[in-house]
Amino acid sequence: MKAPNRQTIAAVATAPGVGAVAIVRLSGGESLAIAKRLTGIEPAPRRAELCEFRTADGRQIDRGLLLYFPGPNSYTGEDVVELHAHGGPVVSDWLLDALTGFGARAAEPGEFTLRAFLNDKLDLMQAEAVADLVDSRSRRAARAALRSLRGRFSDEVAALQSGLTQLRVLIEAWLDFPDEELDPATQNELAARRAAIRADLEALVAEATRGAALRDGLSVAIGGPPNAGKSSLLNRLAGYDAAIVTDIPGTTRDALRERLSLDGVPIDIVDTAGLRAAADPVEQEGVRRAKRELGRADHTLWIADIRDGLEAALAAAADGLEPDQAFTPILNKVDLTDEAPGGFEHGPHRAIRLSALTGAGIGSLVGHLKALAGWSGEAAGAFSARRRHLDALDRVREALERSGEHLPGSLELAAEELRAAQTALSELTGEITSDDLLGEIFSSFCIGK
Ligand SMILES: Nc1nc2c(ncn2[C@@H]2O[C@H](COP(=O)(O)OP(=O)(O)OP(=O)(O)O)[C@@H](O)[C@H]2O)c(=O)[nH]1
Numbered sequence: 001m002k003a004p005n006r007q008t009i010a011a012v013a014t015a016p017g018v019g020a021v022a023i024v025r026l027s028g029g030e031s032l033a034i035a036k037r038l039t040g041i042e043p044a045p046r047r048a049e050l051c052e053f054r055t056a057d058g059r060q061i062d063r064g065l066l067l068y069f070p071g072p073n074s075y076t077g078e079d080v081v082e083l084h085a086h087g088g089p090v091v092s093d094w095l096l097d098a099l100t101g102f103g104a105r106a107a108e109p110g111e112f113t114l115r116a117f118l119n120d121k122l123d124l125m126q127a128e129a130v131a132d133l134v135d136s137r138s139r140r141a142a143r144a145a146l147r148s149l150r151g152r153f154s155d156e157v158a159a160l161q162s163g164l165t166q167l168r169v170l171i172e173a174w175l176d177f178p179d180e181e182l183d184p185a186t187q188n189e190l191a192a193r194r195a196a197i198r199a200d201l202e203a204l205v206a207e208a209t210r211g212a213a214l215r216d217g218l219s220v221a222i223g224g225p226p227n228a229g230k231s232s233l234l235n236r237l238a239g240y241d242a243a244i245v246t247d248i249p250g251t252t253r254d255a256l257r258e259r260l261s262l263d264g265v266p267i268d269i270v271d272t273a274g275l276r277a278a279a280d281p282v283e284q285e286g287v288r289r290a291k292r293e294l295g296r297a298d299h300t301l302w303i304a305d306i307r308d309g310l311e312a313a314l315a316a317a318a319d320g321l322e323p324d325q326a327f328t329p330i331l332n333k334v335d336l337t338d339e340a341p342g343g344f345e346h347g348p349h350r351a352i353r354l355s356a357l358t359g360a361g362i363g364s365l366v367g368h369l370k371a372l373a374g375w376s377g378e379a380a381g382a383f384s385a386r387r388r389h390l391d392a393l394d395r396v397r398e399a400l401e402r403s404g405e406h407l408p409g410s411l412e413l414a415a416e417e418l419r420a421a422q423t424a425l426s427e428l429t430g431e432i433t434s435d436d437l438l439g440e441i442f443s444s445f446c447i448g449k
Pocket residue numbers: 225226227228229230231232233244245246247248249250251252253272273274275332333334335336354355356357358
């Protein structure tokens with residue numbers, strides 16, 4: 001990271017709009033001096049001081065609380081001042097103007113947390129967890145983010161790092177004796193340590209995958225022929241009558257979106273118009289929009305009337321969906337047959353028999369959707385994770401595999417692969433990062449965080 005511009009920054013930390021209190025934050029070497037000019041008082045560290053906030057020409061902006069956190073024992077590691085004013089955009093904007101007049105600069109999104117990262121108050125995964133906690137859509141996701149923020153994920157990564165270091169030490173000790181063969185005891189020890197690291201890595205990947213599921217979830221489109229029960233299924237999953245249901249084919253025209261939380265896993269789901277060659281121009285537009293939604297989603301639930309049979313459903317799906325679109329055939333209206341509700345394997349697909357009307361088989365669908373999002377089991381203890389983390393862990397796994405292929409023959413190559421594994425792990429914590437990556441991560445934060 002290039003030498004950061006450490007000018008004192010200021011931002012409104014509370015949500016925009018009207019509220020009881022608005023908090024404006026300062027961080028940087030000039031924080032205290034600026035606060036003194038604003039208030040005329042000499043604040044004691046970490047004590048709430050009631051004071052008046054005034055512009056440079058002495059006009060009173062508001063009366064409120066000032067809190068001073070001297071660095072390095074502050075969120076950013078720098079001197080931080082918080083001003084608690086009356087809530088409302090006019091007062092907080094005015095305060096911000098006054099602070100910039102006294103020499104502060106408006107903060108970029110995530111800049112407070114970026115400074116905390118650059119000052120080693122947090123590693124990169126913890127900084128990401130701050131954003132994930134703020135953005136979390138369920139209590140489970142919030143708990144997972146808090147676990148990452150408290151360093152659970154970082155601790156596991158550190159344990160892997162030290163395992164890899166020990167492995168390298170063992171191998172590199174032999175590099176000084178190129179003519180000697182590895183003795184069997186060392187070979188066994190290398191194999192045992194590699195296996196232990198692999199097992200820890202797999203456990204970490206499983207937890208991180210669950211964490212990513214809680215954060216990112218899945219986008220799902222409901223598609224299929226008219227009258228198959230698409231809107232009924234949306235209503236069943238949403239738990240209320242979101243969409244109009246009638247026995248007239250072609251009822252749904254507009255795409256209708258719902259945001260579900262399936263045991264904390266966020267699922268964005270969209271109901272669409274039934275696909276058919278419609279004569280009515282309004283319905284034609286509905287079909288066009290349906291196809292667009294089906295193309296955009298991560299996954300499609302292809303709904304068919306069970307009485308038409310699975311093969312007909314698959315043929316219709318092949319006709320209605322793009323070849324690469326992942327889908328699950330749903331055989332709806334199982335209540336009208338003797339067949340048992342639930343999921344079953346059919347070739348590459350997992351198909352599900354259910355009834356949107358009675359709710360039979362819906363549990364299988366919910367489990368299936370959670371699994372598609374990456375949520376496996378109900379084990380507690382997920383921590384928040386992102387695609388970026390899963391990609392890095394993948395690279396660690398590949399490098400570890402390759403190191404095994406070089407053992408016991410070419411120790412040098414094996415050691416190099418272990419180094420590559422460690423580099424991939426360092427990208428997680430941010431010991432090795434590019435400006436681009438930091439920019440990407442912190443720009444998605446809100447201003448003032
Ligand atoms: N018996 C039974 N009827 C169902 C079931 N699901 C839906 N229906 C009925 O099938 C008809 C069509 O349902 P909708 O949910 O409107 O179907 P749709 O696929 O959204 O239809 P379009 O919007 O026209 O494409 C309605 O009369 C529903 O009550 C089911 O599981 N069992």
